[in-house]
Amino acid sequence: MTTAVATANGSRDKPVLDRDDLTVRWLLVGFALFFLIALLVPLYMMVSRSFFNLKGDYVGLANYHEYFNTPALFQSISNSFTVASISTAIVIVLAFLYAYALNRTCMRFKGFFKIMAMVPLLSPSLLKAIALVYWFGKQGVLNEWMFGESIYGPIGIVMASVFWTFPHAVLMIGTALALTDIRLYEAAEVLKTRKSRIFFTITLPGARYGLISAMIVVFILVLTDFGVPKVIGGSYNVMATDIYKEVIGQQNFEMGAVVSVILLVPAIIAFVIDRIVTRKQVALLSARAVPYAPKPNPLLDNAMLAYCLFIVFLTLAVLGMAQYASLVKFWPYNLTLTLEHFNFEIEGAGWENFFNSLKVAVSVSLIGTFVIFLGAYMVEKPRRDGVARQAIQMIALIPMAVPGLVLGLAYLMFINHPSNPLGFLYGTITIIVLSTITHFYTVTHLTAVTALKQMDGEFEAVSASLKVPLARSFWRVTVPVCMPAIFDISIYLFLNSMTTVSAVIFLYGPGTKVASVAAIHLDDSGETASAAAMAMLIVYACITVRVLHAIVTGRVLHKVQAWRRR
Amino acid sequence: MDADTTSTADEYLQLAGVTKDFGAFRALSDVGFTISEGEFICFLGPSGCGKTTLLRCIAGLETQSQGSIHMGGTDISWLPPSGRDFGIVFQSYALFPNLTVSDNVGYGLVNKSMASADIEARVSELLQLVGLSDHAPKYPGQLSGGEQQRVALVRALATSPGLLLLDEPLSALDAKVRAHLRREIRAIQDRLGVTTIMVTHDQEEAQTMADRIFVMNDGRIEQMGTPDEIYDEPATPFVADFIGVMNFIPVTVIDGATIACGDLRLQCDTNGHAAGADVHCAVRPEDILLVDGVDTGDGANTVEATITDLEYLGSFVRLYLRPQSFGDDELRVDVRKDLARHHGLTVDNAIKIRIPAGGIRLYGSGTGA
Numbered sequence: 051m052t053t054a055v056a057t058a059n060g061s062r063d064k065p066v067l068d069r070d071d072l073t074v075r076w077l078l079v080g081f082a083l084f085f086l087i088a089l090l091v092p093l094y095m096m097v098s099r100s101f102f103n104l105k106g107d108y109v110g111l112a113n114y115h116e117y118f119n120t121p122a123l124f125q126s127i128s129n130s131f132t133v134a135s136i137s138t139a140i141v142i143v144l145a146f147l148y149a150y151a152l153n154r155t156c157m158r159f160k161g162f163f164k165i166m167a168m169v170p171l172l173s174p175s176l177l178k179a180i181a182l183v184y185w186f187g188k189q190g191v192l193n194e195w196m197f198g199e200s201i202y203g204p205i206g207i208v209m210a211s212v213f214w215t216f217p218h219a220v221l222m223i224g225t226a227l228a229l230t231d232i233r234l235y236e237a238a239e240v241l242k243t244r245k246s247r248i249f250f251t252i253t254l255p256g257a258r259y260g261l262i263s264a265m266i267v268v269f270i271l272v273l274t275d276f277g278v279p280k281v282i283g284g285s286y287n288v289m290a291t292d293i294y295k296e297v298i299g300q301q302n303f304e305m306g307a308v309v310s311v312i313l314l315v316p317a318i319i320a321f322v323i324d325r326i327v328t329r330k331q332v333a334l335l336s337a338r339a340v341p342y343a344p345k346p347n348p349l350l351d352n353a354m355l356a357y358c359l360f361i362v363f364l365t366l367a368v369l370g371m372a373q374y375a376s377l378v379k380f381w382p383y384n385l386t387l388t389l390e391h392f393n394f395e396i397e398g399a400g401w402e403n404f405f406n407s408l409k410v411a412v413s414v415s416l417i418g419t420f421v422i423f424l425g426a427y428m429v430e431k432p433r434r435d436g437v438a439r440q441a442i443q444m445i446a447l448i449p450m451a452v453p454g455l456v457l458g459l460a461y462l463m464f465i466n467h468p469s470n471p472l473g474f475l476y477g478t479i480t481i482i483v484l485s486t487i488t489h490f491y492t493v494t495h496l497t498a499v500t501a502l503k504q505m506d507g508e509f510e511a512v513s514a515s516l517k518v519p520l521a522r523s524f525w526r527v528t529v530p531v532c533m534p535a536i537f538d539i540s541i542y543l544f545l546n547s548m549t550t551v552s553a554v555i556f557l558y559g560p561g562t563k564v565a566s567v568a569a570i571h572l573d574d575s576g577e578t579a580s581a582a583a584m585a586m587l588i589v590y591a592c593i594t595v596r597v598l599h600a601i602v603t604g605r606v607l608h609k610v611q612a613w614r615r616r
Numbered sequence: 617m618d619a620d621t622t623s624t625a626d627e628y629l630q631l632a633g634v635t636k637d638f639g640a641f642r643a644l645s646d647v648g649f650t651i652s653e654g655e656f657i658c659f660l661g662p663s664g665c666g667k668t669t670l671l672r673c674i675a676g677l678e679t680q681s682q683g684s685i686h687m688g689g690t691d692i693s694w695l696p697p698s699g700r701d702f703g704i705v706f707q708s709y710a711l712f713p714n715l716t717v718s719d720n721v722g723y724g725l726v727n728k729s730m731a732s733a734d735i736e737a738r739v740s741e742l743l744q745l746v747g748l749s750d751h752a753p754k755y756p757g758q759l760s761g762g763e764q765q766r767v768a769l770v771r772a773l774a775t776s777p778g779l780l781l782l783d784e785p786l787s788a789l790d791a792k793v794r795a796h797l798r799r800e801i802r803a804i805q806d807r808l809g810v811t812t813i814m815v816t817h818d819q820e821e822a823q824t825m826a827d828r829i830f831v832m833n834d835g836r837i838e839q840m841g842t843p844d845e846i847y848d849e850p851a852t853p854f855v856a857d858f859i860g861v862m863n864f865i866p867v868t869v870i871d872g873a874t875i876a877c878g879d880l881r882l883q884c885d886t887n888g889h890a891a892g893a894d895v896h897c898a899v900r901p902e903d904i905l906l907v908d909g910v911d912t913g914d915g916a917n918t919v920e921a922t923i924t925d926l927e928y929l930g931s932f933v934r935l936y937l938r939p940q941s942f943g944d945d946e947l948r949v950d951v952r953k954d955l956a957r958h959h960g961l962t963v964d965n966a967i968k969i970r971i972p973a974g975g976i977r978l979y980g981s982g983t984g985a
Contacts, residue, residue: 516724
C-alpha cells in the first residue's frame, strides 16, 4: 500500500528529487562542463603561459619585466589608451545628441533614423578603416582635408573607431533616455524652471548611468579592437596589434600572453564598474513611472533633423565609399567599374571564405541562441541547486570582460596543447563556432535573463502542482512568451559572427578561414580593393539576413504573440 | 495497517515541529497543527510573519529545515511538489499569457492522458462554475483581474486536488471585486468540499471566509480558532491588537476583581493575575459605552474624558478620548453615527463613558502591543 511505502520513507531526511529536478541537475553539469572547456580552462592556460619561457620553464614575472623594458611594447599601452579615450569622448557626444533627438524631441522620420543608426553594425570594423583610406589616404578623394597629416595612425584609428562604435553608444544612451518619468519634468515646469536648468538637473543626471555604461563599453571596444588598427594604424602600435604581431609574426606566445593579460586588466576593471552602474540604473526607475512624451519645438526639432541627416550622410559616405572602392578597376588611375575584385584570384582568399562565414554565423545563431536561452533559463527558473545556478550566472558574465583577441589566443593555446584530447578540433568550424558563442555569450545571456525575469515567477510552481513536466511548460509557455528576445538574440549573434575578426583570427585552419579574416589578409597584402569587396560581401549577407529576419520575426510573432494584442 | 498511518477525516493534513531557516533567519519555528478534511483554514498575519513560507512548505516549493508533514496519512515531508496532491493559486494569478482561458484551465488535464472530448467537457464545466463560459477563447490579458483570478482558481481545481492552496489570492484586486470574490470562493469550496488553506494579511477576509483562522507572528502560530474565538477571546496581546482595533492601557492589579489605572479603579475579571502585577488592560472601541440618560449603569467603571479628535468611518464615528486620571494614554471609542449626532459630539466636548467589565481582558506586561 502507498501508506506503508510512505512509512518506510518516513525516516528519510533528504528531499526526494523528481524527474525535473534531475534533468535540471544534469543540465547544470552540462553547462559547467561547457564553461570549463569553452572559457575557464583556455583562459587559465593563457594566463599561466605568461609566466613561462619559450622552453616551458617557469620564469615568474620575467616576461612582464621584459615587456615593461621594451619601449616599443610599453609605448603601446599609452597609444591604446590615447585612441580609446579620444574616440570615446567623440562618440559619446555624437551619440548622445543622436539618441536625444530620437527619444526627447518631436523630430520627423524617427523610425528611419533609428534604423540608419544601426547600419554600421552590418559591416566589420575594418570596412570603416578601408573606406577612410579611400576618402582621406594619400590618394584619397579628400586628402587635402588632412592638412598634410596621414590617415594611417591615431587619426585614422579614432575616426574609424567612432564610426563603428557609434551604434553601440546610441543604443545604450537611448535606453537610458527612454527610461524617465515625465512627472519629473512636469514638476520642474510647475516650479517654473528654465529649460537649460531642467536639462542639467534632470535630463543629464537621469541618463548618467547609461552614459557611464556607454563610455565604458565604447572605451573597451576601441581598446580591444583589432581590425581598425590593423588596417589603418600604420606604424602606430596598439596592444591589440601587438598581440597579433607577437603571436603570428614572431611565434612568441609567451609575450602574446603577457600583452593579453595586461589588456585583460583594464577590461575587467571596466566590466566591474559597468556591472555596478547597471545595477544602479535598474533601481533608478520605479514601475509606476509615466513615460516621457516630448512636446513639439520646431527650432529644436529641425536642428536635430539636420544633425541626424548629417550623421546618416557620413555613415552612408563610409559604406558607399567601400562599395565604390570594391567596384573600381584601379584606384585612382582607372575609375571604370568592374566586378573583378570579387573574383579573389589571390592565394588564400576566395568565395569559400564567405561561405565559411555564413556557415559559422548560421551555426552560432542557431546553436548559440538555444544554448544561451537554455542557460539563462537554468540560471533563472529552477527551484533547487541555488548555489550551482548562481555560480553559472557569475561565469556567464565573464566573457564580456575578455577581449576577443585574448579569447582567441587562449583558445589557440588550449587547442594546441599536446595533451588536449580535443586537439583534433584545431582549425575546424566547430572551434570557431564555439569561440564565437563564448565571445558573445554575456550580452545575449543578459537579454534572455531580462526576458525571463519579466515572466511570472510562479509558472514553474503552477506547472509542478498540475504535474506538468518542466520541459513541457518550457516549450509551451516560456519559449513562446520570450520569442521576441529569442529573435533578438539570434540576429545579434548572426551579425556579430559575420563581422567579428578578433577571436577567430587565431583559430582558422586550412579551408576554414572566414571572410572578415580574409579581408584583413587581403588588405595586408596590398589588395585593398579585394579587401573592400570581401567586406562588402559581409555587408550584403548581413543586410539580406537582417531583412529576412525582420520578415520571419514579424510573421512568427504575429502568430505566437497574438495574446499581446488586446 | 499501522496505527500512525491511519488517517481519519479529522487528520487530513498534519504538521509537526515544522521549522524553516533561511541562513540565520528563522522564518518558521516549530509549527504544528492538524486540519480536517473539507476545512477552510486561513493563515493570517502581518507581512514577514512566515505565512507564505508555511504554505510553500506544504506545497513542497520550499523544504522545511525540520519537522514533518503528513497528508491523508502519508508522509509527504520530503516529496517534491510534483509528488504532492494540491492545486495552488497565487496573488499574481500566474496565468500563462500565451494560452487561452480554456487552454489554461485544461493545462493540467492534458497531462492526465484524458480524451480531448473529456477535457473539453471538464473545462467548460469548470468555466461554468465561475461564470466565465463566454470567455473561453480569450487570452488572460483580455480579462479583468477578478476574472483572471477565477480562471486561476478553476485551473487549480481542474485536476480535483485534495488540497487547495491560495496565496493572497485577492490582494491584487479592487475592494468591491475582492468582497464579491470572497463569497464566490467560499461558495465553490463549500460545494466541492475541497480542503483549503488561504494565506492573507487581511483580517476581514480571514474572518468572513475561514472555518478556522491560524494567526501567525514571527514564524509561530499565535492562536488557532474560529473567527469568533479569535476576535472575542484573543489568546495573546499580538492577536488582540492584530485582529480588529484594540485599546491597551497599562494597569495594576489590585485584587481578584479590581484593577487600577492611576487613580481610577475598574471592576473586571483579573483572570488569575496576582495582586500588584503590572498588566495591560485590553478593550475594544465598540465595547465602550457612552453614558447618557439611558445607560447609566451602576456607576461602576465610568470614566470622564475629553474628545481630542473624531473620525467619520461610515456607519460609526471613532472618538479619540483623553480620559481624566488616565495618564497620557489615548482611548479609542466607536459610537454609532446617529448617537454621535444626537449628542452633538465635537472636539473638546467633555463626556462620560463606561467600560463594561465583560469587555476587559488582561494581558501580562512585557508582551504589550
